[in-house]
Amino acid sequence: MPKVTYIQPDGAEITLDARDGDSVMETAVKNGVRGIVAECGGACACATCHVFIDEAFTATVGEPGPLEDDMLDGAASDRQANSRLSCQVKMSAELDGLVVRIAPEQV
Protein backbone atom coordinates (compact mmCIF):
# COMPACT_ATOMS: atom_id res chain seq x y z
CA MET A 1 0.00 0.00 0.00
CA PRO A 2 1.43 3.41 -0.95
CA LYS A 3 2.00 5.74 1.97
CA VAL A 4 0.96 9.39 2.08
CA THR A 5 1.90 11.98 4.70
CA TYR A 6 -0.29 14.96 5.57
CA ILE A 7 1.20 18.01 7.25
CA GLN A 8 -1.22 20.34 9.06
CA PRO A 9 -0.77 24.13 8.95
CA ASP A 10 0.46 23.86 12.59
CA GLY A 11 3.12 21.33 11.60
CA ALA A 12 1.43 18.18 12.94
CA GLU A 13 2.04 15.18 10.68
CA ILE A 14 0.22 11.93 10.02
CA THR A 15 1.20 9.14 7.64
CA LEU A 16 -1.43 6.76 6.28
CA ASP A 17 -1.53 3.66 4.09
CA ALA A 18 -3.68 4.41 1.06
CA ARG A 19 -5.80 1.98 -0.93
CA ASP A 20 -4.35 1.88 -4.44
CA GLY A 21 -6.59 4.07 -6.61
CA ASP A 22 -8.15 5.98 -3.70
CA SER A 23 -7.56 9.70 -3.91
CA VAL A 24 -5.39 11.63 -1.47
CA MET A 25 -8.64 13.26 -0.30
CA GLU A 26 -10.50 9.94 0.26
CA THR A 27 -7.59 8.50 2.20
CA ALA A 28 -7.59 11.54 4.48
CA VAL A 29 -11.34 11.86 5.01
CA LYS A 30 -12.02 8.19 5.73
CA ASN A 31 -9.38 8.34 8.45
CA GLY A 32 -10.53 11.64 9.88
CA VAL A 33 -7.53 13.80 8.94
CA ARG A 34 -8.50 17.33 9.96
CA GLY A 35 -8.42 20.15 7.45
CA ILE A 36 -9.48 18.14 4.42
CA VAL A 37 -13.14 19.11 4.30
CA ALA A 38 -14.12 17.66 0.90
CA GLU A 39 -17.83 18.40 1.14
CA CYS A 40 -18.65 17.27 -2.39
CA GLY A 41 -17.04 13.89 -1.86
CA GLY A 42 -14.71 14.07 -4.84
CA ALA A 43 -16.84 15.55 -7.63
CA CYS A 44 -14.44 18.49 -8.08
CA ALA A 45 -17.31 20.77 -7.08
CA CYS A 46 -16.27 22.47 -3.86
CA ALA A 47 -12.52 23.25 -3.65
CA THR A 48 -12.41 22.28 0.04
CA CYS A 49 -9.65 19.65 -0.18
CA HIS A 50 -6.86 22.02 -1.21
CA VAL A 51 -3.29 20.80 -0.58
CA PHE A 52 0.23 21.84 -1.49
CA ILE A 53 2.28 19.02 -3.03
CA ASP A 54 5.80 18.54 -1.68
CA GLU A 55 8.41 19.63 -4.22
CA ALA A 56 9.86 16.13 -4.56
CA PHE A 57 6.53 14.95 -6.01
CA THR A 58 5.19 17.86 -8.05
CA ALA A 59 6.42 16.44 -11.36
CA THR A 60 5.03 12.94 -10.68
CA VAL A 61 1.68 14.27 -9.47
CA GLY A 62 1.39 16.59 -12.46
CA GLU A 63 -0.64 19.69 -13.23
CA PRO A 64 -4.34 20.21 -12.51
CA GLY A 65 -6.86 19.76 -15.34
CA PRO A 66 -8.74 22.83 -16.63
CA LEU A 67 -11.77 22.40 -14.35
CA GLU A 68 -9.63 21.87 -11.26
CA ASP A 69 -7.48 24.81 -12.31
CA ASP A 70 -10.51 27.13 -12.28
CA MET A 71 -11.66 25.72 -8.93
CA LEU A 72 -8.23 26.39 -7.42
CA ASP A 73 -8.46 30.03 -8.51
CA GLY A 74 -11.39 30.40 -6.15
CA ALA A 75 -10.05 28.30 -3.25
CA ALA A 76 -10.24 29.84 0.22
CA SER A 77 -6.44 29.83 0.66
CA ASP A 78 -4.56 31.54 -2.17
CA ARG A 79 -3.20 29.01 -4.63
CA GLN A 80 0.49 28.38 -5.09
CA ALA A 81 2.43 26.78 -7.94
CA ASN A 82 2.14 23.40 -6.18
CA SER A 83 -1.57 23.62 -5.33
CA ARG A 84 -3.85 20.68 -6.12
CA LEU A 85 -7.30 19.55 -5.08
CA SER A 86 -6.55 16.29 -3.30
CA CYS A 87 -9.70 14.62 -4.65
CA GLN A 88 -8.10 14.68 -8.10
CA VAL A 89 -4.81 13.02 -7.07
CA LYS A 90 -5.07 9.21 -7.07
CA MET A 91 -2.65 7.17 -5.00
CA SER A 92 -0.45 4.60 -6.75
CA ALA A 93 2.90 2.85 -6.22
CA GLU A 94 4.52 5.74 -8.07
CA LEU A 95 3.34 8.14 -5.36
CA ASP A 96 4.48 5.98 -2.42
CA GLY A 97 5.89 8.36 0.18
CA LEU A 98 3.96 11.38 -1.08
CA VAL A 99 3.95 14.38 1.26
CA VAL A 100 1.25 17.07 1.11
CA ARG A 101 0.70 20.18 3.20
CA ILE A 102 -2.93 21.01 3.95
CA ALA A 103 -4.03 24.52 2.98
CA PRO A 104 -4.84 26.59 6.08
CA GLU A 105 -8.29 27.72 4.90
CA GLN A 106 -10.72 25.42 3.07
CA VAL A 107 -14.11 27.13 3.26
Add this chain to the structure above:
Amino acid sequence: MSDILIVGAGQAGMQIAVSLRDNGFDGRIELVGEEPHGPYQRPPLSKAFLHGSADIETLELRSPSFYVDNKIVMVPDEKVVSVDLSGERGLAVTDTGREIHFDKLALATGSTPRRLPIEGAELDGVLYLRGIADAVALKNHWDAAASVVVIGGGFIGLEVAAGARMDGKQVTVLEAADRLIARAVSPETSEFYRAAHERRGTSVRLGAKISRIVGDGTKVTGVELDGGEVVPADIVMVGIGVIARGELAEQLGLETVNGAIVVNEFAETSDPRVIAAGDAVLLPHPLGGDAQVRLESVQNAVDQAKTAAKTLAGVREPYRAVPWFWSDQADLKLQIAGLSTGYDQTVVRGTPDDESFSVLYYRDDRLIAIDSVNAVSDYMAVRKALGSGSTIPAELAHNLETPLKTLVVDS
Protein backbone atom coordinates in the same frame (compact mmCIF):
# COMPACT_ATOMS: atom_id res chain seq x y z
CA MET B 1 -21.59 14.27 30.79
CA SER B 2 -24.59 13.21 28.80
CA ASP B 3 -25.60 10.62 26.23
CA ILE B 4 -26.60 11.65 22.74
CA LEU B 5 -28.66 9.53 20.38
CA ILE B 6 -28.51 10.41 16.69
CA VAL B 7 -31.30 8.90 14.61
CA GLY B 8 -30.35 8.63 10.95
CA ALA B 9 -26.87 7.62 9.72
CA GLY B 10 -26.74 9.66 6.55
CA GLN B 11 -24.50 12.61 5.74
CA ALA B 12 -26.04 14.82 8.46
CA GLY B 13 -26.16 12.18 11.20
CA MET B 14 -22.55 11.21 10.60
CA GLN B 15 -21.45 14.85 10.61
CA ILE B 16 -23.22 15.55 13.90
CA ALA B 17 -21.30 12.68 15.49
CA VAL B 18 -17.95 13.78 14.05
CA SER B 19 -18.47 17.44 14.94
CA LEU B 20 -19.52 16.59 18.50
CA ARG B 21 -16.06 15.06 19.00
CA ASP B 22 -14.43 18.01 17.19
CA ASN B 23 -16.13 20.29 19.73
CA GLY B 24 -14.76 18.32 22.63
CA PHE B 25 -17.94 16.48 23.60
CA ASP B 26 -16.84 13.37 25.49
CA GLY B 27 -20.16 11.77 26.38
CA ARG B 28 -21.61 8.71 24.71
CA ILE B 29 -22.64 9.03 21.06
CA GLU B 30 -24.82 6.43 19.39
CA LEU B 31 -25.63 6.76 15.70
CA VAL B 32 -28.45 4.50 14.51
CA GLY B 33 -29.36 4.04 10.86
CA GLU B 34 -31.86 1.71 9.22
CA GLU B 35 -29.80 0.92 6.13
CA PRO B 36 -27.44 -2.07 6.28
CA HIS B 37 -24.44 0.18 5.49
CA GLY B 38 -22.55 2.73 7.52
CA PRO B 39 -22.76 6.38 6.40
CA TYR B 40 -22.00 6.77 2.71
CA GLN B 41 -22.07 9.32 -0.10
CA ARG B 42 -25.35 9.47 -1.97
CA PRO B 43 -24.46 11.74 -4.92
CA PRO B 44 -22.41 9.13 -6.85
CA LEU B 45 -25.33 6.67 -6.80
CA SER B 46 -26.87 8.29 -9.88
CA LYS B 47 -23.50 8.60 -11.63
CA ALA B 48 -20.21 6.78 -10.82
CA PHE B 49 -21.85 3.94 -8.86
CA LEU B 50 -24.44 3.31 -11.56
CA HIS B 51 -21.74 3.16 -14.22
CA GLY B 52 -19.40 0.93 -12.24
CA SER B 53 -16.60 3.36 -11.43
CA ALA B 54 -17.35 3.45 -7.69
CA ASP B 55 -18.11 0.51 -5.38
CA ILE B 56 -19.70 0.56 -1.94
CA GLU B 57 -16.33 0.79 -0.16
CA THR B 58 -15.45 3.87 -2.22
CA LEU B 59 -18.71 5.49 -1.10
CA GLU B 60 -18.01 5.11 2.64
CA LEU B 61 -17.82 8.50 4.32
CA ARG B 62 -15.49 7.17 7.04
CA SER B 63 -13.62 3.91 7.50
CA PRO B 64 -15.10 1.50 10.10
CA SER B 65 -12.06 2.06 12.35
CA PHE B 66 -12.76 5.80 12.43
CA TYR B 67 -15.95 5.24 14.44
CA VAL B 68 -14.15 2.93 16.86
CA ASP B 69 -11.23 5.33 17.31
CA ASN B 70 -13.62 8.22 17.98
CA LYS B 71 -15.86 6.21 20.32
CA ILE B 72 -18.89 6.66 18.11
CA VAL B 73 -21.24 3.71 18.47
CA MET B 74 -22.40 3.26 14.89
CA VAL B 75 -25.34 0.87 14.53
CA PRO B 76 -26.53 0.10 10.99
CA ASP B 77 -29.56 -1.97 9.98
CA GLU B 78 -31.72 -0.94 12.91
CA LYS B 79 -34.68 1.42 12.86
CA VAL B 80 -35.77 3.62 15.74
CA VAL B 81 -39.53 3.18 15.84
CA SER B 82 -40.48 5.22 18.88
CA VAL B 83 -39.09 7.89 21.15
CA ASP B 84 -40.35 9.12 24.47
CA LEU B 85 -39.24 12.28 26.25
CA SER B 86 -41.73 12.23 29.09
CA GLY B 87 -39.33 10.76 31.66
CA GLU B 88 -36.22 12.24 33.25
CA ARG B 89 -34.17 10.70 30.44
CA GLY B 90 -35.28 10.02 26.90
CA LEU B 91 -36.06 6.50 25.77
CA ALA B 92 -35.97 5.17 22.23
CA VAL B 93 -37.07 1.74 21.08
CA THR B 94 -35.85 0.12 17.87
CA ASP B 95 -37.42 -2.44 15.55
CA THR B 96 -35.43 -5.19 17.29
CA GLY B 97 -37.01 -4.23 20.61
CA ARG B 98 -33.79 -2.74 21.92
CA GLU B 99 -34.12 0.23 24.29
CA ILE B 100 -31.73 3.18 24.10
CA HIS B 101 -31.63 5.72 26.91
CA PHE B 102 -30.38 9.21 26.14
CA ASP B 103 -30.21 12.77 27.40
CA LYS B 104 -30.36 14.58 24.10
CA LEU B 105 -31.70 13.55 20.73
CA ALA B 106 -30.57 14.48 17.23
CA LEU B 107 -32.96 13.79 14.37
CA ALA B 108 -31.24 13.36 11.01
CA THR B 109 -33.97 11.26 9.50
CA GLY B 110 -33.61 12.55 5.94
CA SER B 111 -36.22 12.14 3.27
CA THR B 112 -37.83 9.51 1.13
CA PRO B 113 -38.75 9.61 -2.57
CA ARG B 114 -42.28 10.70 -3.33
CA ARG B 115 -44.11 7.67 -4.76
CA LEU B 116 -46.04 7.77 -7.97
CA PRO B 117 -49.70 7.26 -7.07
CA ILE B 118 -50.88 5.75 -10.36
CA GLU B 119 -51.89 2.41 -11.83
CA GLY B 120 -48.94 0.21 -12.69
CA ALA B 121 -46.49 1.89 -10.32
CA GLU B 122 -45.92 -1.46 -8.56
CA LEU B 123 -44.64 -3.21 -11.71
CA ASP B 124 -41.12 -4.63 -11.78
CA GLY B 125 -38.80 -2.09 -13.40
CA VAL B 126 -40.48 0.99 -11.90
CA LEU B 127 -37.64 2.33 -9.80
CA TYR B 128 -36.71 5.16 -7.46
CA LEU B 129 -33.28 6.35 -6.40
CA ARG B 130 -32.34 7.35 -2.89
CA GLY B 131 -30.15 4.72 -1.22
CA ILE B 132 -27.69 1.97 -2.11
CA ALA B 133 -30.48 -0.61 -2.29
CA ASP B 134 -32.29 1.52 -4.89
CA ALA B 135 -29.07 2.00 -6.85
CA VAL B 136 -28.33 -1.73 -6.83
CA ALA B 137 -31.85 -2.45 -8.13
CA LEU B 138 -31.40 0.14 -10.88
CA LYS B 139 -28.02 -1.33 -11.77
CA ASN B 140 -29.49 -4.84 -11.93
CA HIS B 141 -32.06 -3.70 -14.49
CA TRP B 142 -29.67 -1.41 -16.35
CA ASP B 143 -27.67 -3.54 -18.81
CA ALA B 144 -30.67 -5.41 -20.20
CA ALA B 145 -32.69 -2.23 -20.70
CA ALA B 146 -32.85 -0.74 -24.20
CA SER B 147 -35.24 2.04 -23.28
CA VAL B 148 -35.55 4.22 -20.18
CA VAL B 149 -38.38 6.57 -19.32
CA VAL B 150 -37.61 9.11 -16.61
CA ILE B 151 -40.64 10.54 -14.86
CA GLY B 152 -39.74 13.94 -13.42
CA GLY B 153 -37.31 16.42 -14.97
CA GLY B 154 -35.43 17.33 -11.82
CA PHE B 155 -31.77 16.81 -10.94
CA ILE B 156 -31.85 13.11 -10.15
CA GLY B 157 -33.94 12.20 -13.19
CA LEU B 158 -31.76 14.23 -15.52
CA GLU B 159 -28.56 12.71 -14.11
CA VAL B 160 -29.91 9.21 -14.73
CA ALA B 161 -31.18 10.22 -18.18
CA ALA B 162 -27.75 11.58 -19.14
CA GLY B 163 -26.08 8.35 -18.04
CA ALA B 164 -28.60 6.23 -19.92
CA ARG B 165 -27.93 8.16 -23.13
CA MET B 166 -24.18 7.76 -22.68
CA ASP B 167 -24.81 4.01 -22.44
CA GLY B 168 -26.70 4.13 -25.74
CA LYS B 169 -30.23 3.65 -24.43
CA GLN B 170 -33.34 5.25 -25.85
CA VAL B 171 -34.32 7.86 -23.27
CA THR B 172 -37.47 9.89 -22.73
CA VAL B 173 -37.93 12.42 -19.92
CA LEU B 174 -41.53 13.15 -18.96
CA GLU B 175 -42.03 16.36 -17.01
CA ALA B 176 -45.44 17.59 -15.87
CA ALA B 177 -44.42 21.26 -15.67
CA ASP B 178 -43.70 23.46 -18.67
CA ARG B 179 -39.95 23.43 -18.02
CA LEU B 180 -37.21 21.27 -16.44
CA ILE B 181 -35.87 21.72 -12.85
CA ALA B 182 -38.55 24.41 -12.44
CA ARG B 183 -38.33 24.52 -8.65
CA ALA B 184 -34.60 25.33 -8.52
CA VAL B 185 -33.51 27.31 -11.57
CA SER B 186 -34.60 30.13 -13.87
CA PRO B 187 -36.36 29.60 -17.22
CA GLU B 188 -33.02 30.36 -18.98
CA THR B 189 -31.26 27.47 -17.24
CA SER B 190 -34.27 25.20 -17.71
CA GLU B 191 -34.34 25.87 -21.44
CA PHE B 192 -30.61 25.24 -21.70
CA TYR B 193 -31.00 21.79 -20.11
CA ARG B 194 -33.95 20.90 -22.35
CA ALA B 195 -31.93 21.74 -25.44
CA ALA B 196 -28.71 20.13 -24.15
CA HIS B 197 -30.45 16.83 -23.38
CA GLU B 198 -32.21 16.90 -26.75
CA ARG B 199 -28.86 17.51 -28.46
CA ARG B 200 -27.56 14.36 -26.79
CA GLY B 201 -30.48 12.36 -28.15
CA THR B 202 -32.90 12.36 -25.20
CA SER B 203 -36.54 13.11 -25.92
CA VAL B 204 -37.79 15.71 -23.43
CA ARG B 205 -41.58 15.97 -23.14
CA LEU B 206 -42.78 18.97 -21.15
CA GLY B 207 -46.35 19.33 -19.88
CA ALA B 208 -46.57 15.54 -19.99
CA LYS B 209 -49.71 14.05 -18.46
CA ILE B 210 -49.29 10.43 -17.46
CA SER B 211 -52.38 8.25 -17.19
CA ARG B 212 -50.80 4.93 -16.13
CA ILE B 213 -47.82 2.65 -16.34
CA VAL B 214 -48.34 -0.41 -18.50
CA GLY B 215 -46.76 -3.84 -18.23
CA ASP B 216 -47.03 -7.48 -19.17
CA GLY B 217 -48.51 -8.44 -15.82
CA THR B 218 -45.24 -8.43 -13.88
CA LYS B 219 -42.76 -6.24 -15.73
CA VAL B 220 -43.09 -2.68 -16.96
CA THR B 221 -43.30 -2.19 -20.73
CA GLY B 222 -44.20 1.48 -21.08
CA VAL B 223 -45.81 4.66 -19.85
CA GLU B 224 -49.21 5.67 -21.18
CA LEU B 225 -49.92 9.36 -21.64
CA ASP B 226 -53.28 11.12 -21.70
CA GLY B 227 -54.66 10.49 -25.15
CA GLY B 228 -53.44 6.91 -25.22
CA GLU B 229 -49.89 7.17 -26.58
CA VAL B 230 -47.57 4.62 -24.94
CA VAL B 231 -43.87 5.47 -24.56
CA PRO B 232 -42.00 2.10 -24.46
CA ALA B 233 -39.83 1.49 -21.40
CA ASP B 234 -37.76 -1.33 -19.96
CA ILE B 235 -37.02 0.87 -16.95
CA VAL B 236 -39.19 3.64 -15.54
CA MET B 237 -37.13 5.78 -13.21
CA VAL B 238 -39.29 8.02 -11.01
CA GLY B 239 -37.74 11.20 -9.61
CA ILE B 240 -40.59 13.47 -8.56
CA GLY B 241 -39.16 14.88 -5.35
CA VAL B 242 -38.78 13.75 -1.78
CA ILE B 243 -40.81 13.90 1.42
CA ALA B 244 -39.21 14.84 4.73
CA ARG B 245 -39.22 12.04 7.26
CA GLY B 246 -40.77 13.68 10.26
CA GLU B 247 -42.55 10.66 11.79
CA LEU B 248 -40.53 10.61 15.00
CA ALA B 249 -40.77 14.40 15.35
CA GLU B 250 -44.54 14.18 14.99
CA GLN B 251 -44.63 11.39 17.54
CA LEU B 252 -42.86 13.74 19.97
CA GLY B 253 -45.28 16.56 19.21
CA LEU B 254 -42.54 18.76 17.73
CA GLU B 255 -43.52 21.50 15.32
CA THR B 256 -43.52 20.20 11.73
CA VAL B 257 -44.75 21.48 8.36
CA ASN B 258 -45.68 18.78 5.84
CA GLY B 259 -43.47 16.40 7.78
CA ALA B 260 -40.47 18.75 7.78
CA ILE B 261 -39.09 19.39 11.27
CA VAL B 262 -39.07 23.10 12.09
CA VAL B 263 -35.76 24.31 13.56
CA ASN B 264 -34.26 27.66 14.50
CA GLU B 265 -30.87 29.04 13.47
CA PHE B 266 -29.21 26.86 16.14
CA ALA B 267 -30.82 23.69 14.68
CA GLU B 268 -33.06 23.42 17.75
CA THR B 269 -36.56 22.00 17.35
CA SER B 270 -39.52 23.21 19.38
CA ASP B 271 -38.22 20.98 22.23
CA PRO B 272 -34.82 22.13 23.53
CA ARG B 273 -33.69 18.53 24.12
CA VAL B 274 -34.01 17.74 20.40
CA ILE B 275 -32.00 19.14 17.51
CA ALA B 276 -32.48 18.26 13.86
CA ALA B 277 -30.46 18.68 10.66
CA GLY B 278 -30.35 17.78 6.99
CA ASP B 279 -33.02 17.00 4.41
CA ALA B 280 -35.72 16.51 7.04
CA VAL B 281 -35.79 20.05 8.38
CA LEU B 282 -37.37 23.38 7.60
CA LEU B 283 -34.86 26.05 8.60
CA PRO B 284 -34.47 29.82 8.59
CA HIS B 285 -32.80 31.07 5.39
CA PRO B 286 -29.07 30.62 6.12
CA LEU B 287 -28.20 34.06 4.74
CA GLY B 288 -30.74 35.89 6.90
CA GLY B 289 -34.27 37.22 6.40
CA ASP B 290 -37.63 35.81 7.40
CA ALA B 291 -37.99 32.99 4.89
CA GLN B 292 -37.96 29.36 5.95
CA VAL B 293 -36.43 26.90 3.51
CA ARG B 294 -35.83 23.21 2.97
CA LEU B 295 -32.42 22.47 1.50
CA GLU B 296 -31.87 19.02 0.05
CA SER B 297 -28.12 19.12 -0.43
CA VAL B 298 -24.88 17.68 0.86
CA GLN B 299 -23.66 21.16 1.76
CA ASN B 300 -26.66 21.83 3.98
CA ALA B 301 -26.52 18.41 5.60
CA VAL B 302 -22.86 18.97 6.50
CA ASP B 303 -22.97 22.62 7.52
CA GLN B 304 -26.21 22.47 9.44
CA ALA B 305 -25.04 19.34 11.22
CA LYS B 306 -21.98 21.28 12.37
CA THR B 307 -24.25 23.95 13.84
CA ALA B 308 -26.38 21.28 15.51
CA ALA B 309 -23.30 19.65 17.05
CA LYS B 310 -22.12 22.98 18.42
CA THR B 311 -25.51 23.57 19.99
CA LEU B 312 -25.38 20.14 21.62
CA ALA B 313 -21.86 20.86 22.86
CA GLY B 314 -23.03 24.15 24.39
CA VAL B 315 -21.54 26.49 21.77
CA ARG B 316 -24.16 29.00 20.56
CA GLU B 317 -23.36 29.80 16.95
CA PRO B 318 -26.14 30.57 14.47
CA TYR B 319 -26.20 28.79 11.11
CA ARG B 320 -24.79 31.10 8.43
CA ALA B 321 -23.58 29.45 5.26
CA VAL B 322 -23.82 30.12 1.54
CA PRO B 323 -25.93 27.30 0.12
CA TRP B 324 -24.25 25.51 -2.76
CA PHE B 325 -25.09 22.59 -4.93
CA TRP B 326 -23.90 20.74 -7.98
CA SER B 327 -25.27 18.36 -10.59
CA ASP B 328 -23.17 16.47 -13.14
CA GLN B 329 -25.12 15.53 -16.25
CA ALA B 330 -23.03 14.01 -19.04
CA ASP B 331 -20.18 16.51 -19.55
CA LEU B 332 -22.21 19.39 -18.11
CA LYS B 333 -21.19 20.56 -14.65
CA LEU B 334 -23.89 22.67 -13.05
CA GLN B 335 -22.86 24.55 -9.93
CA ILE B 336 -25.27 26.68 -7.95
CA ALA B 337 -24.40 29.09 -5.16
CA GLY B 338 -26.96 31.01 -3.11
CA LEU B 339 -30.73 30.62 -3.26
CA SER B 340 -32.53 32.22 -6.20
CA THR B 341 -36.01 32.13 -4.62
CA GLY B 342 -37.67 35.53 -4.91
CA TYR B 343 -35.37 36.91 -7.62
CA ASP B 344 -36.63 39.84 -9.73
CA GLN B 345 -33.86 40.02 -12.34
CA THR B 346 -31.46 37.65 -14.08
CA VAL B 347 -28.28 38.35 -16.04
CA VAL B 348 -27.05 35.73 -18.50
CA ARG B 349 -23.27 35.70 -18.82
CA GLY B 350 -21.98 33.84 -21.87
CA THR B 351 -23.93 31.92 -24.50
CA PRO B 352 -25.94 28.88 -23.40
CA ASP B 353 -25.56 27.29 -26.83
CA ASP B 354 -21.79 27.15 -26.22
CA GLU B 355 -22.51 24.99 -23.16
CA SER B 356 -20.51 27.31 -20.92
CA PHE B 357 -22.44 30.14 -19.27
CA SER B 358 -23.87 31.46 -16.02
CA VAL B 359 -27.14 32.95 -14.87
CA LEU B 360 -26.84 35.49 -12.06
CA TYR B 361 -29.89 36.19 -9.93
CA TYR B 362 -30.69 39.54 -8.35
CA ARG B 363 -33.28 40.80 -5.91
CA ASP B 364 -33.64 44.54 -5.35
CA ASP B 365 -30.39 45.00 -7.33
CA ARG B 366 -28.51 42.73 -4.98
CA LEU B 367 -26.84 39.50 -6.11
CA ILE B 368 -28.47 36.48 -4.45
CA ALA B 369 -27.46 33.40 -6.49
CA ILE B 370 -25.80 31.95 -9.56
CA ASP B 371 -26.23 28.90 -11.77
CA SER B 372 -23.02 28.11 -13.66
CA VAL B 373 -22.72 25.50 -16.37
CA ASN B 374 -19.11 24.60 -17.17
CA ALA B 375 -18.16 28.06 -15.86
CA VAL B 376 -16.34 27.30 -12.65
CA SER B 377 -14.66 30.70 -12.26
CA ASP B 378 -18.02 32.47 -12.27
CA TYR B 379 -19.39 30.10 -9.68
CA MET B 380 -16.39 30.43 -7.38
CA ALA B 381 -16.44 34.24 -7.63
CA VAL B 382 -20.13 34.42 -6.68
CA ARG B 383 -19.82 31.87 -3.90
CA LYS B 384 -17.06 33.95 -2.36
CA ALA B 385 -18.95 37.23 -2.86
CA LEU B 386 -22.09 35.87 -1.19
CA GLY B 387 -20.03 34.54 1.71
CA SER B 388 -18.58 37.97 2.40
CA GLY B 389 -21.89 39.81 1.90
CA SER B 390 -20.64 41.45 -1.31
CA THR B 391 -22.35 41.87 -4.67
CA ILE B 392 -21.53 42.21 -8.38
CA PRO B 393 -23.23 45.07 -10.28
CA ALA B 394 -25.86 43.59 -12.61
CA GLU B 395 -25.04 45.98 -15.42
CA LEU B 396 -21.41 44.75 -15.56
CA ALA B 397 -21.92 41.03 -14.99
CA HIS B 398 -22.69 40.06 -18.60
CA ASN B 399 -19.31 41.22 -19.93
CA LEU B 400 -17.24 38.09 -20.54
CA GLU B 401 -14.08 40.16 -21.05
CA THR B 402 -14.03 40.92 -17.32
CA PRO B 403 -13.62 38.07 -14.80
CA LEU B 404 -16.46 38.20 -12.26
CA LYS B 405 -14.08 38.14 -9.33
CA THR B 406 -12.72 41.54 -10.37
CA LEU B 407 -16.25 43.02 -10.24
CA VAL B 408 -17.03 42.14 -6.63
CA VAL B 409 -17.93 45.21 -4.54
CA ASP B 410 -19.23 45.80 -1.02
CA SER B 411 -22.96 46.17 -0.90
